[in-house]
Amino acid sequence: MKKVFKYIGLGLGCILALAGGFCAYVAIVGVPAYDPPVIPEVTVEKTPARIARGEVIAQIQCMACHADNENRLTGKHLAEVPALFGTLYSKNITQDKEKGIGNWTDGELIYFLRTGVRRDGTYAPIMPQYPNMADEDMKSVVAWLRSDRFPVQPAGAEAPESELSLVSKLLTHTLMKPLSYSPKLVSLPDSTDEVALGRYTADAIGDCYSCHSGDMIDQSKTHPERSKGYYGGGIEMKDNEGKSVFTANLTFDDQTGIAKKYTKEQFIRVVKTGVRPDGSILRQPMFPRPMLSDQEVGAIYEFLKTVPKIKNDIAQKNAEVQLAEK
Ligand code: HEC
Ligand code: HEC
Structure with a gap:
């Protein structure tokens, strides 16, 4: 029996030593570098x-x-x-x-x-x-x-x-790696398809999901919908005073999402101006996006309706952290 423990101990010791060695290695080499890539030959016309x-x-x-x-x-x-x-x-x-x-x-x-x-x-x-x-x-x-x-x-x-x-x-x-380059053409969404335009605006150019999902690391840049807690929010960030603020749940969950909080018009207003229907202002790092058109932001709203609902009470998280920060 004692021998078994000895082996388990040895095993654990080895794992710890290996992990320690890996950490030391990483601390020394820092961010890994890759082979210099083959750069596509493109000249962009500046219209x-x-x-x-x-x-x-x-x-x-x-x-x-x-x-x-x-x-x-x-x-x-x-x-x-x-x-x-x-x-x-x-x-x-x-x-x-x-x-x-x-x-x-x-x-x-x-x-x-x-x-x-x-x-x-x-x-x-x-x-x-x-x-x-x-x-x-x-x-x-x-x-x-x-x-x-x-x-x-x-x-x-x-x-x-x-x-x-x-x-x-x-x-x-380990988890954060460069993406591979695809020569495949990426086309613009059909602007008459509201959900497609909304998905494109939110995921491909707005990067909204990278803050509004459940985890900063467990995300997919190529397939955003595979990101953990996609649009369920709850990532803890810092506002401009260094205070904690959790990213909002943008799914259409009845109680904790935006279903009952925002009409389409109110959603367009809050995203473009940063002002909520009750007159309060969204905290940093959320900033107003007046440069997006009403059509684009309205399309994000329609797209968010199609995202699987997630129950995640952000108001409670904010209240708890505010108490702790006092
Ligand atoms: C979330 C923050 C963030 C956003 C948004 C962002 N960047 Fe960056 N960018 C960085 C950081 C941080 C670095 C430095 C990375 C490093 O040193 O490893 C960087 C580096 C770069 C570099 C490399 C510069 C160099 O000298 O090596 C380029 C080019 C660049 N960004 C362009 C852009 C463009 C264009 C956009 C908009 C389409 C953009 N970035 C949006 C954070 C951002
Ligand atoms: C850098 C991270 C970040 C990005 C990118 C971001 N947000 Fe936010 N967003 C936040 C945070 C943090 C809050 C919470 C602000 C607060 O509680 O005052 C928030 C709040 C919101 C709210 C208010 C929700 C509520 O319950 O009142 C809406 C709507 C919103 N964001 C939409 C968007 C959209 C649409 C995009 C993309 C165009 C986007 N956000 C991109 C961080 C981000």
């Missing part, structure tokens, strides 16, 4: 229509994470990210040739936005990837990045390097 559309997508995506106080995309501290993941900064993506992306080709930008991998094979784990964004929208983003709009004009300021926690580094060796 006014594309620049205008690119600005809409930039306003609901890129600016929230890359804009400084003057609205230049020189990079900034991402205060909403829980400390568990480290201290994270985005980067300068202005046209500055040294500090920004002035020297990137159109193909390199598109490859990076789809996969998370730069031309030299390094991987950016925190930056979202956009595998389901339509090619036309992707080109619009690139056209806007190359345009003469103020936010992307060359600026030399730079945010500090991110300090990823051991947890984040471990994740990049």
Whole structure:
């Protein structure tokens, strides 16, 4: 009998030693790098229509994470990210040739936005990837990045390097990986199909599910609907005062979702202005999206009706954490 325990002890000891060794290895190598990719040869034509559309997508995506106080995309501290993941900064993506992306080709930008991998094979784990964004929208983003709009004009300021926690580094060796590049054409949704337009706006360009699902890690970028707790909310984030705020349950659950909380008109208003029907204001990191059209936001509402309902009482979670923070 004693012998058995000895072997179990030895086994456990080995597992611990291996895990310790793996952690030490990860702490030293950091985020893994990949083979430098084959970059697609694309040259994006910069039409006014594309620049205008690119600005809409930039306003609901890129600016929230890359804009400084003057609205230049020189990079900034991402205060909403829980400390568990480290201290994270985005980067300068202005046209500055040294500090920004002035020297990137159109193909390199598109490859990076789809996969998370730069031309030299390094991987950016925190930056979202956009595998389901339509090619036309992707080109619009690139056209806007190359345009003469103020936010992307060359600026030399730079945010500090991110300090990823051991947890984040471990994740990049296990669950968080770059996506593979698919040359397959991604087309725009049929704009007369409200649910399809809503799904596209929320999942492919709005990235709403990445905050409004049940877990920050257990998500699928290529198949968002496979994400854990898809649109059931409950991820704990930090507002601009450093206080905890849970992401809302956007499913149509009768009691805990938005079914009875918002009519379609009220939903359009809260998403575009950040003001709830009772006059209260949504807290950061949720920000208003006035640049989306009523048709697009209304379509998100119709799409959310089709998402499986999840019972998750966010009001109670917020109340509990507020009590604890007092
Ligand atoms: C959730 C926050 C977030 C959003 C949204 C976001 N980014 Fe980023 N981005 C980052 C972070 C953080 C990094 C730095 C990653 C790193 O250093 O590993 C980054 C890096 C980059 C880089 C690489 C820059 C370099 O010098 O290596 C490019 C290019 C980029 N982002 C473009 C964009 C564009 C275009 C959009 C909008 C379509 C966008 N980002 C949206 C957070 C974000
Ligand atoms: C960076 C994370 C993040 C992203 C991305 C995000 N949200 Fe939110 N959202 C939140 C948080 C946090 C709250 C809760 C705010 C509060 O309680 O004051 C919230 C609240 C809401 C609410 C209010 C719900 C209620 O019960 O009152 C709506 C509606 C909403 N978001 C819709 C959206 C839509 C649509 C998108 C995509 C276009 C989106 N959100 C993207 C974090 C996010």
